[in-house]
Amino acid sequence: MRIDLHTHSSVSDGTDSPAELLAAGRAAGLDVVALTDHDTTAGWAEAERSRPDGLTVVPGMELSCRWFPAGAPPISVHLLAYLFDPEHPALSAERARLRQERLGRGERIVAALADAGHPVVWDEIVERAGGGVVGRPHVARALVEAGVVESVDHAFATLLHHRSPFYVAKADTDVLDGIALVRAAGGVPVFAHGLATRRGRVVGDEAIAAMAEAGLLGLEVDHPDHDPDERAHMRGLAGELRLLVTGSSDYHGSNKTTPIAACTTAPDQYEALLAAGTGATPFPGTVGTPG
Numbered sequence: 001m002r003i004d005l006h007t008h009s010s011v012s013d014g015t016d017s018p019a020e021l022l023a024a025g026r027a028a029g030l031d032v033v034a035l036t037d038h039d040t041t042a043g044w045a046e047a048e049r050s051r052p053d054g055l056t057v058v059p060g061m062e063l064s065c066r067w068f069p070a071g072a073p074p075i076s077v078h079l080l081a082y083l084f085d086p087e088h089p090a091l092s093a094e095r096a097r098l099r100q101e102r103l104g105r106g107e108r109i110v111a112a113l114a115d116a117g118h119p120v121v122w123d124e125i126v127e128r129a130g131g132g133v134v135g136r137p138h139v140a141r142a143l144v145e146a147g148v149v150e151s152v153d154h155a156f157a158t159l160l161h162h163r164s165p166f167y168v169a170k171a172d173t174d175v176l177d178g179i180a181l182v183r184a185a186g187g188v189p190v191f192a193h194g195l196a197t198r199r200g201r202v203v204g205d206e207a208i209a210a211m212a213e214a215g216l217l218g219l220e221v222d223h224p225d226h227d228p229d230e231r232a233h234m235r236g237l238a239g240e241l242r243l244l245v246t247g248s249s250d251y252h253g254s255n256k257t258t259p260i261a262a263c264t265t266a267p268d269q270y271e272a273l274l275a276a277g278t279g280a281t282p283f284p285g286t287v288g289t290p291g
Contacts, residue, residue, distance in 0.1 A: 003032040003265040005058065005273075006080060006192065006220065006248030009047075010130060012037035012062075013137035015253030019050035021260070024251075026052040028261040032270060032282075034058035034082060034248070039098040040133050041086040048283040057283040058082055058273075062192060063182070064098050065175035067203045075201045077191070079178045080220060080246075083277025084187025091185045094173055099133050105170040106134045112166045113139070113159065119146045136160050137255050152255050162200060176214045183215045186279025190218035190246055195234055196225035205237060212241040217276055222247030222263040244269050244276075 008014035009021045016024060018035060025033040035047050035057060044059045051057050060082040066074040084091060110122040120142045129138050140155035149155040159166055173181075182189040191211060195202055208219070221234040222245075238245045246269060249262040265273075274282070 001031045001267045001270070002029055002261060003267065003270045004030050004248050004251070004261050004263070005032075005034040005060070005082070005190075005246050005265050005270070006036050006062070006223075007033055007251040007260060008037055008062070008253075009035060009043045010132050010253070011040060011043035012133045013135050013252060013255060015255050018043040018046040021251070021253070022047060022050060022052055022055060022057065024260050026055045028259065030055065030261050030264075032056045032058060032265075033260075034060045034080075036060040036062045036080055036082075038062050038133055038135065039064055039095050039102065041095070042131075042133075044086065051283050059086075059280050059283065061095070063095075063178050064102070064170070064172040065178045066172045067175050067207050069203070069207070075203055076172065077175050077203060078193065079175060079182065080190040080192045080218075081178075081182040081185075082188040082190065082273060083280045083282075084182055084185035085279035088181075088185035088279065091181045091187075094178075094181055098170075098173065101170045101172070102133055102135050105168045106136065106139060108168045109136070109139055109160070109166055110142075112168075113143075116166070118143065118148055118159070120148075137252070141255070153257075175211060179211060179214045179216050186277065188217050188244075188273050188277045189215065190220055190244065190273075191216055192220045193223045193225050193250065194219060195230040196223065197230070198225055208237060209241060212243060216243065218244030218246055218269075218273065220248060221245045222265075223250060224258045224262050225250070244272055246273070 009018045063079040140152040219238045246265045247263040251260040
């Protein structure tokens, strides 16, 4: 069984529709795919309708969070949430707040870029997003299309980097609160790419232990942005804290070069994740064996 538990569609910052993403996963030989768009469940219905034969889809989301270390600036962290009740009032309200926060941030970034002479127009970016949650990747693609940068990666390394004068922070969820919300909604919270140092500042082991104490259930260990030493450290930490270990591609379509199924989750860890989730069930509603 081949299992990829972290993918993004055009509903957030990927380039494939949910249907296209699932078709790509099945073509890559996957048996299970989790759809984990940023701060939204808007792709779940299409994923359920368009699921290819033989593929199980785990409904999920990636929640934008912050860790607040004592005496230091907050650190951006992401929380993968699986099998939660999408109608849970508190989690639904927080998703809506985060989407509005992301939208306002994107508009402020584009306004600053335009004021500096870069040929980007906010209304055009929103229109191209087709109703998806607009974020920095959409701005990056607009910069590529305008010939300002060579690629999405180039945009993130320069104009959209967190040290760029055009960068705008957003008020993300305290990760301990995020864990509590996901658990209250019957979901399974997993800390995403926690040691991806190439992305910027990362939290220490003490923070991850605090997350586990707050109800975190897993660590995403096998991720394209973790090198072998980082994976080994995270795997050992998961063992110490008795957390699930997941693996995934963090697929974004053509917005990233990483292919779907680049990293995968072991079947026994997937089964344990399914057993822990009570707010939703995989599509087509089977627990365990896909198909």
